[in-house]
Amino acid sequence: MxxxxxxxxxxxxxxxxxxxxxxxxxxxxxxxxxxxxxxxxxxxxxxxxxxxxxxxxxxxxxxxxxxxxxxxxxxxxxxxxxxxxxxxxxxxxxxxxxxxxxxxxxxxxxxxxxxxxxxxxxxxxxxxxxxxHALYKLGVSQNLVLLFLLTYRYLDVIFDEFSRMYNAAIIRNFIPKTNIHTYKTISYMVAMVLIRAYERGKRIYEAMLLRGFNGKFSSLQQLKLTKxxxxxxxxxxxxxxxxxxxxxxxxxx
Amino acid sequence: MHISEGVLSPPLLIAGAAITVVGTWIGLRKTRPKEVPLMAVLTSAFFVASLIHVPIGPSSVHLVLNGLIGLLLGFGAFPSILIALLLQALFFQFGGILVLGVNCTNMALPAIFVYILFKKYCESEKRIHRLVSGFLSGSLSIFLSTLLVAICLYLTGENFTAAAKTIVYAHLPVMIIEGLITAACIDFIYRVKPEMLKIDEIGAKNEI
Known part of the structure; x- marks a missing residue:
């Protein structure tokens, strides 16, 4: 998306x-x-x-x-x-x-x-x-760059998760209208996405740790100035x- | 709510950038690499939430949820909102690069304000406390955000006053919806995953 x-x-x-x-x-x-x-x-x-x-x-x-x-x-x-x-x-x-x-x-x-x-x-x-990578080289704090890259990485995952939930609701005849039922349903979906994101966030750190993550940011790409x-x-x-x-x-x- | 590039005067842009830098520094100061993945996934969840359109009458509005970001992340709201806005600028060209500081301040300051005011009531055992404080944080943060946008426009020139007032009035229905949704979210999270309301304390303690 x-x-x-x-x-x-x-x-x-x-x-x-x-x-x-x-x-x-x-x-x-x-x-x-x-x-x-x-x-x-x-x-x-x-x-x-x-x-x-x-x-x-x-x-x-x-x-x-x-x-x-x-x-x-x-x-x-x-x-x-x-x-x-x-x-x-x-x-x-x-x-x-x-x-x-x-x-x-x-x-x-x-x-x-x-x-x-x-x-x-x-x-x-x-x-x-x-x-x-460029922001990091320009002196932006490592944590902020890491936050930026990981947020970008998980956008699609989280979006898919939300779409799946939303489609399930639509299949069960959920029709968004201006009423409390709609707002309640949407907020429960948002809250559920947040809770799953929370659990996923913890798992990701553990997975990163297993693969040798030491808090440092490294990239294979070399930056060079050219004509x-x-x-x-x-x-x-x-x-x-x-x-x-x-x-x-x-x-x- | 995103102010476009080229509207505001340089002093305002510099002030916004300065507040954002300080806010982000405070937000990240206590964060260790360990907590970054957690914050990142929550930030992308908020980004996705901001793509959801909620029907209101014949039209629809998209969620902002800066009140909820504040309640969950505390001072982490500044870096989180900064990254979300930066990605929006890069993906959809909403807002801009130099105006990023101002836009981030407009969204994140109210988030931290409601965090300080209402956080302890959100963890209350009484359901009515959670619902009321959730509603107030949701609507108050939107109100303050629009107020800050209006103030920015007003400071740009006297002739922006009419536009500034209209922005505040136009967001009154959004305030109510955001209030309802924030209240329901806080109540749901409290019942399903109460430890999630403690994320703002990371850095203060040694374990997540």
Whole structure:
């Protein structure tokens, strides 16, 4: 059920070192957050689009993701144009939409979508175990990385367990409705999944111990920097610098 | 409830990240490698629970259960919620990377708050105590979370006030459902596996 939709493929982004990708992503999103003019943010958005094309992921899947993510942004569109004071553009039932409000909503839309595209190209092109390994190499605490990797490992197992229980309930004519019976049934299922997870968690530790687990985190994969990493670093840094140029020009004037 | 990237101002992002780092540090300080698998499997269970949609009237809402996370894991709620949100950002692109700190703080602070307030009543022998404290932790944690989201939006700009208020009102039905489900879960766990309510003490003792 949980698929890493974008991580298979062969492009400059897929081949890059995950450590470099994480650092670049953080810098890039910092640039998106710090820029506050439409032109700068648009430059970054266009670069995000170019990166998506370079990473050769399915464009259709990317747009499906963007659609879901934009619900929060859409929610803001219902309020911001009307609650920001400024020059009135149009009126709906005494509600005045201001130019400033529309500009701000537009700015947020571009920023949010640019950031999502960047997350897809930089980290969703990496498998989760590799991200965990890279985080560890970047100095994240070992326990946290272990927690991250094991949580990822058991998502599917727990999901299967819940689905099995839910299907059993459906077969026995459980129809979810707005009533106490439904809430009670669902909470008992959730509680049962938690209890089984608890027991499984203890068994897992014992099994790990039997196989020589000593609390250390090790990976067979070696991380190496290549020319490819330099290439995407230059690309990213170039786009970040370029996005600050319009502001600099305004400042000079 | 996830705030998207690019909405909040840098000072808020930094504040959220700082609180998350401190919270996660406190949560992990007492955790030894021994307890990590247990926490991890419970975190994935909470992740799966957050994918469950519960019908309400013509629509449906998905569970959050941060109150239950708080009651079960105690201070471990911070690392657990952080990992769940990170995985959501990586799998579904919900939320974001820089805004992760703020989103995690919004969810985990109320979880720890209800843990401190209600934990001892959840282990009470009287059923009514367990049900009432479970309901209050479930609904209070959702209320505080939405309140924190609203405060974040309000601090971003005056013009976000209307949106912030709407978020709080829209979550009132969710509060009731979360309360009911948390109460039933706590009661069920108490009757079926009472030792599970002691996980938050790991690290304090030597044995799980």
């Amino acid at each position: 949980l698929q890493e939709t974008f991580c298979s493929g062969n492009s400059i982004f897929h081949r890059a070192d995950p450590r470099i990708k994480i650092i670049l992503l953080v810098l890039y999103i910092f640039a998106i957050v710090l820029n506050n003019s439409i032109i700068s943010v648009l430059i970054l958005f266009v670069f995000s689009l170019i990166f998506v094309c370079l990473s050769k992921v399915s464009i259709w899947m990317v747009f499906k993701r963007l659609f879901v993510v934009n619900t929060f942004v859409l929610f803001l569109w219902f309020f911001l144009p009307f609650s920001t004071p400024g020059e009135t553009v149009f009126t709906i039932y005494k509600l005045k939409a201001s130019m400033e409000g529309i500009t701000e909503a537009l700015l947020i839309t571009i920023k949010a979508n640019g950031a999502i595209l960047a997350i897809i190209t930089y980290v969703s092109t990496t498998t989760i175990p590799m991200i965990g 490819n990493d330099l290439l995407i670093s230059y690309l990213t840094l170039f786009s970040i610098v370029l996005s600050f140029v319009p502001q600099y020009i305004c400042y000079l004037r």
